[in-house]
Amino acid sequence: MTIESNVERHYPVSQSSITIRDVRGLDPADIDLPRGDLDVDAALAVTLPVIQDVRTRGVEALMDYAERFDGIRPPSLRVPQRVLDDALSNLDPEVKAALEETIRRVRAVHHDQKRNEHTTTLAPGATVTERWIPVDRVGLYVPGGRAVYPSSVVMNAVAAQEAGVPSLAIASPPQRDHGGWPHPTILAAAALLGVPEVYAAGGAQAIAMFAHGIRNTDGSWICEPVAMVTGPGNIYVAAAKRALRGRVGIDSGAGPTEVAILVDDSANPGWVAADLISQAEHDVIAAAVLVTTSETFAHAVVDELEIQLLAVKHGDRIRQALRGPQSGILIVDDLDAGIQVVDAYAAEHLEIHTRDAAAVARRVKNAGAIFVGSYAPVSLGDYCAGSNHVLPTGGSARHTSGLSVQTFLRGVHLIEYDKEALAQVEPVVSTLANAEDLPAHGYAARIRRNA
CATH class of the missing domain: 3.40.50.1980 (Nitrogenase molybdenum iron protein domain)
Structure with a gap:
């Protein structure tokens, strides 16, 4: 079908399902991404x-x-x-x-x-050690x-x-x-x-x-x-x-939990629908976002949602989450555009269901955790993948990592210089101290020169 350039198109869907938005022809940077309103x-x-x-x-x-x-x-x-x-x-x-x-x-x-x-030796008698406490x-x-x-x-x-x-x-x-x-x-x-x-x-x-x-x-x-x-x-x-x-x-x-799923036409629509539903099961404000290069696939997922929603336990909660402004299906021009969109979204959980999913996953920069291929659903990471499920939400994966051992560690530097090592760099200290109009800094290094 033909799509008017730079115009977003919406498709009507049933009340129990999810909104489809056709954003082909739009600059990925200009797309209004699905987001909840968490104040x-x-x-x-x-x-x-x-x-x-x-x-x-x-x-x-x-x-x-x-x-x-x-x-x-x-x-x-x-x-x-x-x-x-x-x-x-x-x-x-x-x-x-x-x-x-x-x-x-x-x-x-x-x-x-x-x-x-780890200890770095900068010169004889000059070391910096980083401890993790x-x-x-x-x-x-x-x-x-x-x-x-x-x-x-x-x-x-x-x-x-x-x-x-x-x-x-x-x-x-x-x-x-x-x-x-x-x-x-x-x-x-x-x-x-x-x-x-x-x-x-x-x-x-x-x-x-x-x-x-x-x-x-x-x-x-x-x-x-x-x-x-x-x-x-x-x-x-x-x-x-x-x-x-x-x-x-x-x-x-x-904030509220979220999944983004990036797919091409090689994916299984039933599996993708199940993954959207499993994330929406958490809460009425949970976010479930599908980014696809295929209009046909988008509608196939909606059909699967309609079928699977008839059998789920928490149907009302899931339908409310899928219908909310934080959820939706975006049809993009191609995989390059899809990667730009999921990078901008910076999902807590990102699934990749594409050809050569491992290579595509390594092109993504922003996500809390990336689930690679059709056999790594988010529910695996929720429980026993071995990864941590406490992850950044609301786009904060652009600058924040998930919970890990590093979360609980502080890096502390031990700076050890002997007399000769300090004397070697004292002119550098004094020069920079004078440049910053902090002459006492330089003097604190020079006073040790004749000790």
């Missing part, structure tokens, strides 16, 4: 008073917010060891085996990410709500453990159906990983607890402050992390 700044207005209240009232504030937001006051803020042990003992054997295999694979990948200390203590947030995420326990805890973090704490919302404790599968995963410090706290209040710490009335710590907070959460968790960044380190201000 973290607006959430700050709700979040900041919560943070201050937790800092002021401590445990009572946390208990009040649990009752208000989660519908129950937990029996205690910290989950007793016996509850963790019971959760692990009662865990379904198949789930336990699946978690153990996931832990094994994730640990293997993250073990290989470790950086070694783990942060002292990390708070790991595990969301509750529509789904249970033991996989998030694994992704956060294993990366921190492999980095050598000596102190880990987990927070997850209390559950009315489980006596006010976090979900037992979350607790079992914590026990399986050897993390005994778990708190029944969710939302912005949990992030505030980690950042400021919580004391008993006698001044002793219930939960000591952490140096870093990681883990996904809702908009209020993201807002709290943004508000407290600086007091604590954070992984990122993660």
Whole structure:
């Protein structure tokens, strides 16, 4: 068919499916990409008073917010060891085996990410050594709500453990159906990983607890402050992390989950439709974006969506996500244009279903994680690919990496110069100090000359 140059064309589709936009003829830089409207700044207005209240009232504030937001006051803020042990003992054997295999694979990948200390010799007696030191203590947030995420326990805890973090704490919302404790599968995963410090706290209040710490009335710590907070959460968790960044380190201000899929006409439309549906299953604001070089393929995917949506469990949630402004199908001129579009989108998860997918994947610059070929769906990465599923969202993959061992390490330089080595470069120090009108800097080097 002919398409008028520089004009975007929309195709009508059924109410249960997804919008198709034909952007052929447009400069990829000018395409209005599907994005949700997540106003973290607006959430700050709700979040900041919560943070201050937790800092002021401590445990009572946390208990009040649990009752208000989660519908129950937990029996205690910290989950007793016996509850963790019971959760692990009662865990379904198949789930336990699946978690153990996931832990094994994730640990293997993250073990290989470790950086070694390295010394550079610049001249006799002049060396710079870079050491990699783990942060002292990390708070790991595990969301509750529509789904249970033991996989998030694994992704956060294993990366921190492999980095050598000596102190880990987990927070997850209390559950009315489980006596006010976090979900037992979350607790079992914590026990399986050897993390005994778990708190029944969710939302912005949990992030505030980690950042400021919580004391008993006698001044002793219930939960000591952490140096870093990681883990996904809702908009209020993201807002709290943004508000407290600086007091604590954070992984990122993660937003709604998203997938982009780049395909040509060699892909399987049924598999692509299944992958779009699986991502939309997370949340009504989850993003599912397909970028294709084939108009025929785009319509084939819509047909597959209509068929598969009849059989899914969370159909209403999925349909709402697929119909939202954050989701859609874009028809592009060719693969080069498609690569430019997915680079501009910078997806949390990017799937490549094309001929020679491995070569195409290596042309992409911006993505949290890239799933190469038809047999690497995002759901594999969610659980047991070995990669980490805590990834940058909302386009931040242009400048931010996913969670890894490096997240928990700090590079520290050790500068060691002897007298002769300093004397050799003292003129350089003095010259640059004078150029910057900071003469005392130069003098601090010269004063040692005749020592």
